[in-house]
Amino acid sequence: MIVEWVQGQAQLVFSCLLALVVVGVMLLGVAYSILAERWIAAWVQDRRGPNRAGFFRLFGSFHFWGLGQPIADGGKFFLKEDIIPDNVDKPLFILGPATIFIVALVGFAVIPWGGQVQIGDALLNVQVANPDIGLLYVLGVGSLGVYGVVLGGYASNNKYSFFGGIRATAQMLSYEIPMGLAILVVVLATGQLRLEEIVLSQMGDGDVWNVVRHPLACFLLVVTLFAETSRTPFDMPEAEQELVGGFHTEYSSMKFALFFLAEYAHMITGSAFLMVLFFGGWHIPFVPGLQPGDTAWWAMLLKMLVMAGKIALMMVFYIWVRWTLPRLRFDQLMRLAWKGLVPLGLGLIAFALGMLYIGKPQAWVWTLVGNVVILATMLGITALIPSRVTGRQYDMPELPPRTSAPASIGGP
Amino acid sequence: MSSVTVAMLYMLFALGGVAVYLALPGGQRSARIAGLIFGLSAIAGFAVLAAGHLFGEDVSAVYFCILAAVAIFGAGKVITHPKPVYSALYFVLVVLAVAFLMVMQEAEFLGIALIIVYAGAILVTYVFVIMLAQQSGASAVDGRAREPLLAVLVGFVTMAAVVSQAGHLPGNSTAMVDAPDAALARLAVADGIPAVDEPGEADDEPLGGSNTAQVGFLLFSQYVVALEIAGLLLLLALIGAVALVMKRVPRDVPVAPAPPLGEIGKEVPPF
Numbered sequence: 001m002i003v004e005w006v007q008g009q010a011q012l013v014f015s016c017l018l019a020l021v022v023v024g025v026m027l028l029g030v031a032y033s034i035l036a037e038r039w040i041a042a043w044v045q046d047r048r049g050p051n052r053a054g055f056f057r058l059f060g061s062f063h064f065w066g067l068g069q070p071i072a073d074g075g076k077f078f079l080k081e082d083i084i085p086d087n088v089d090k091p092l093f094i095l096g097p098a099t100i101f102i103v104a105l106v107g108f109a110v111i112p113w114g115g116q117v118q119i120g121d122a123l124l125n126v127q128v129a130n131p132d133i134g135l136l137y138v139l140g141v142g143s144l145g146v147y148g149v150v151l152g153g154y155a156s157n158n159k160y161s162f163f164g165g166i167r168a169t170a171q172m173l174s175y176e177i178p179m180g181l182a183i184l185v186v187v188l189a190t191g192q193l194r195l196e197e198i199v200l201s202q203m204g205d206g207d208v209w210n211v212v213r214h215p216l217a218c219f220l221l222v223v224t225l226f227a228e229t230s231r232t233p234f235d236m237p238e239a240e241q242e243l244v245g246g247f248h249t250e251y252s253s254m255k256f257a258l259f260f261l262a263e264y265a266h267m268i269t270g271s272a273f274l275m276v277l278f279f280g281g282w283h284i285p286f287v288p289g290l291q292p293g294d295t296a297w298w299a300m301l302l303k304m305l306v307m308a309g310k311i312a313l314m315m316v317f318y319i320w321v322r323w324t325l326p327r328l329r330f331d332q333l334m335r336l337a338w339k340g341l342v343p344l345g346l347g348l349i350a351f352a353l354g355m356l357y358i359g360k361p362q363a364w365v366w367t368l369v370g371n372v373v374i375l376a377t378m379l380g381i382t383a384l385i386p387s388r389v390t391g392r393q394y395d396m397p398e399l400p401p402r403t404s405a406p407a408s409i410g411g412p
Numbered sequence: 413m414s415s416v417t418v419a420m421l422y423m424l425f426a427l428g429g430v431a432v433y434l435a436l437p438g439g440q441r442s443a444r445i446a447g448l449i450f451g452l453s454a455i456a457g458f459a460v461l462a463a464g465h466l467f468g469e470d471v472s473a474v475y476f477c478i479l480a481a482v483a484i485f486g487a488g489k490v491i492t493h494p495k496p497v498y499s500a501l502y503f504v505l506v507v508l509a510v511a512f513l514m515v516m517q518e519a520e521f522l523g524i525a526l527i528i529v530y531a532g533a534i535l536v537t538y539v540f541v542i543m544l545a546q547q548s549g550a551s552a553v554d555g556r557a558r559e560p561l562l563a564v565l566v567g568f569v570t571m572a573a574v575v576s577q578a579g580h581l582p583g584n585s586t587a588m589v590d591a592p593d594a595a596l597a598r599l600a601v602a603d604g605i606p607a608v609d610e611p612g613e614a615d616d617e618p619l620g621g622s623n624t625a626q627v628g629f630l631l632f633s634q635y636v637v638a639l640e641i642a643g644l645l646l647l648l649a650l651i652g653a654v655a656l657v658m659k660r661v662p663r664d665v666p667v668a669p670a671p672p673l674g675e676i677g678k679e680v681p682p683f
Contacts, residue, residue: 132622136524143532
């Protein structure tokens with residue numbers, strides 16, 4: 001009887017299995033992204049990264065390039081003392097890290113991992129859930145992410161944490177708007193809210209990936225993803241030099257680890273979302289086994305591998321940018337969102353609506369030309385508007401020419 | 413509904429009103445505990461009253477009961493909790509529970525839109541403002557309710573009136589659910605768009621039978637005037653906000669003359 005029930009509920013059972021596998025792989029992926037972050041940081045700064053922690057020294061002095069490091073880090077987090085300071089708001093102090101991690105994990109439910117797979121005589125979606133409103137689900141869950149940061153900052157009862165929380169709220173609310181606009185461009189172009197259908201719309205006959213159709217919208221989404229995950233150059237909420245640690249100053253042990261891991265989980269979710277919307281998800285053109293008609297189990301595994309590879313590439317990009325670009329100042333960050341990205345997004349929306357009106361929302365040659373025109377117009381307008389000078393002002397006195405060694409400052 | 417049921421319904425409303433009045437911030441601790449007990453018994457009374465109507469239907473009634481209880485509990489906490497931040501967070505809980513109720517009624521678009529708009533934007537702004545306003549600790553005014561008796565009376569009398577006019581417990585409210593569907597089908601047939609109940613045809617149209625398409629279709633056919641008015645109102649609010657915060661700064665503000673390079677910091681006394 002149970003067997004029959006299971007056969008009737010094939011999609012449900014498959015979804016549950018997939019959810020278990022995806023969450024497990026993602027937690028491991030989060031741990032190893034941190035190792036990747038440290039490796040790439042070391043490589044950018046021309047030094048050696050973590051390379052000591054191996055697995056039990058099974059093979060003499062061979063350390064497996066430090067692959068045991070995330071496990072050692074995890075053990076360290078568990079063994080540290082978990083301090084809850086006296087004058088914090090205790091329920092909110094605990095709710096903060098829990099919220100941010102839950103939100104980072106549930107966003108994964110609608111990401112399509114590998115098209116469809118034939119098991120027995122059932123054709124199953126390789127996706128935990130495929131609701132009508134998949135794209136809105138990702139947006140809605142993502143918009144809840146700010147609560148973790150805000151609660152952490154407020155409950156800590158510490159002015160540095162508080163400023164971190166305030167900055168995070170303003171930043172995330174501002175960058176959600178251009179993010180929504182960029183996503184709306186894709187919705188207008190494909191006429192779909194189901195993520196699986198959006199992937200499929202990028203691989204038909206004569207179709208291209210959305211990044212070719214709407215490169216500016218893709219750029220917009222990449223920038224806003226950086227801001228939503230509070231990664232450099234947008235890591236104002238935890239700017240170390242000004243705010244100690246920002247919203248997580250008062251946290252220690254596993255509670256800090258949850259904040260730390262949630263950042264990487266958010267990055268992975270955001271990367272997966274970007275790949276689905278703009279880079280064809282599990283698809284690579286002209287490669288057999290990666291086409292929508294391939295439903296064998298090995299094709300499913302291949303598609304999942306391709307998807308994971310694309311996410312890994314985006315993660316490397318995230319990390320690379322972090323160790324290359326300096327941090328923006330807060331007024332620059334706000335100006336970029338409201339005076340740069342929002343007008344650009346509105347222009348792109350108007351253009352996508354126009355393409356829809358003439359009935360060619362997917363004609364990629366025309367959308368590409370339109371994107372170039374929009375970019376040129378934006379750059380032209382930017383060049384014409386006089387920008388406010390925020391650094392050293394032109395009416396400040398000139399620096400005197402340095403003739404001799406500067407006088408020593410301060411007394412003995 | 414029989415007159416006995418209606419009478420019991422009104423009694424439960426009265427009980428709920430007393431519970432909220434007792435639980436509002438500012439009262440004695442024992443009164444608030446009594447309010448909690450009254451409130452819980454009112455919710456239990458509703459559950460018993462609704463049980464006969466709900467559990468004949470299907471399993472989803474259980475989810476409905478749980479989510480409804482969470483929503484009512486959260487809503488009670490929103491107005492009775494003494495700390496404003498907690499009130500805002502319980503509001504988030506209410507929004508989430510109601511959104512899931514909507515998803516269960518196959519109104520996915522409305523549910524997610526509720527989460528994005530309320531939980532994701534409006535309530536974050538509330539929390540933001542509360543945090544900014546309370547840097548020096550909670551003020552004494554937050555600790556007690558204003559005009560608790562009048563508020564409770566107006567709130568619960570209105571709710572009782574609305575519920576008695578709706579006249580249906582959730583299990584047998586088919587008449588209310590059918591009406592928009594019929595209107596939609598009529599409109600759809602008139603415009604040549606496949607109706608929801610024909611999945612074979614709906615698949616051909618992009619967004620054919622989906623919930624979002626139905627909402628969009630209704631918004632831009634039956635309710636287009638309301639939509640336009642709402643858009644206009646939002647635009648006016650936007651312009652008003654900009655006009656309120658705009659401060660005209662003269663271009664040539666006198667800049668304090670910068671001291672010569674060696675003098676910078678000289679006037680600051682040393683430690």
